[in-house]
Amino acid sequence: MTELTITEVGMRDGLQMESVFVPTNQKIQIGLGLIDAGLQRIEATSFVSPKAVPQLADATEVISELRGRGATLAALVPNPRGAERALEAGVDELVMFISASETHNRHNVNRSVAESLENIAPMAQAVADSKRSLRAAVSTAFGCPWQGNVSAEEVARVIEGFAAQGVGAVTLGDTTGMATPPIVRHLCAKLAEWFPEVELTLHFHNTRGIGLVNVIAGLEAGITRYESALGGLGGCPFAKGASGNICTEDLVYLAAEMGLETGLDLRRLINLAERMQEILGHELSGQVMKAGPRLPVA
Template sequence: MSSTAPVPEGRPITVCEVGPRDGFQNEKTFIPTEKKIEIANALFASGLRHMQVTSFVSPRAVPQLADAEDVLAGIDRPDGAWVTALVPNLRGAERAANCALDAVHTVVSASETHNLKNVNRPIDQSLTEFEAVFDRLKTAGIAVEGGIATAFGCPFEGVVPAEQVARIARRYQELGAESVSLGDTTGMATPLTVRAAVRAIRDAAPGLDIHLHFHNTRGVGLACVMTGLAEGVTHYDAAVGGLGGCPFAAGATGNICTEDLVYLLQESGYATGVDLDRLIDAALLAQSVIGRELPGQVIKSGPRLKRHDPELTTTAAG
């Protein structure tokens, strides 16, 4: 298997915010369109420049994202922004082609059972249908990022061989994708499975850029990020406040938290271009809009060197 040198300290790392899509889609109470736009703008204002803003899925299947076009039309795009959306099929691609997008994100599961549960078709049928999606979006001047769900394990089948993930990645490359995102849909990723998948893809599809999308279901999401960095991966998805999950994966919880990821990267010597204090403010805004405490840690404690007034702190007695 091939290997890659670790990402050197000081190297810029791309943090892609997926909360407005992957996080909001799981909320049962509809988030008003203007609030979605406000949160997205606050995240951009923190310095984030990559964002998966919404999804062109059926409004019946995911009513929370029925306002996709309105949200995309309403956000303030800063210079250098890379705005994406998820599309499940050609119908979604047709909608996306009429919006101001830099790229769309397709998704197929590495597990046959999960793909049947998620989109009601076998893996190879999904990949064949993506041919029309790639063609349509190429005509519209929109890039396509290939997504692979359950890349590190399946709640129905268990182990997903790295060779299966690499086969799908190679097919995406043949379709015209320049990048592939490995989704830890069920939080089953470990440092060992991450290393195996990344190396298998580099062997099967040389030159294909690899993105990593971890959930924190079992508490090792950030440990998997460190493994990714050791393997030379420089692009990571995360969701504000740790929002997210998968409705078709039993026991799945949220994505790794954007504030926690940015804190880890910056404290490890990497550049993110993000103002952590402003990012925490954006997370607090999202928490207020959603109306419950979010699972992120840095949102609670603040940056490492945050100062507190000793006069306001209880002194031990005795």
């Protein structure tokens, strides 16, 4: 049976979009619940400036309480200071990010792609010295709200920069929900040809309602690693009508119906998504949490 590896990103990519601060103890309880449901990979927070993203100001506390519980804890780091804080907190994996689109990169971090690539060297060295894992994320890999289509060559330029620093794991981000199955198949085929040694993960948003369709296209391209968010949490400030990431419970349900193994407890995930909805005080976009699975789940 084919195995699907899922990284839960709701605690970072999802909660960072929420306007009301979620208390630290509630974040920790959600994280523990995810681990109990079988998640072995969780992007738990981001070590960004608390002024920029106040929702994640408690990154150190969250990591401290979730460490050693059986899951690999990842955190997004935007700069060398963020990497330093993440290492001090005991994060297992650090995630650096750069947009494939020049315009999006400038809007996001106020730098050109070339400047961002120069900025990753000290972070990569610090992580290498610490013996922790390092992952790269390429934002707007499937399209940009300002530029439009993003070429495979533009994505490859960023991956080459990361690879030069010894990064062997790359997440392709559908940051603003512009991916379509033909784009997914084309990009994945090109990158598999150009970077056969790089481990690819796909991160889709459901902005236009075809997030899981893109997952199927990714599976057809041979990709078995995906990122998703509990309840479909998230969004993007640059994506009009963004409805969040693909939903973890929906992805797990799809995988089960396709005969793919995830190792995750769907019933526990549904209960956890319902709990998250209560915490946030608004409806989440996940569908399986509302309708339930097609057949009873043990």
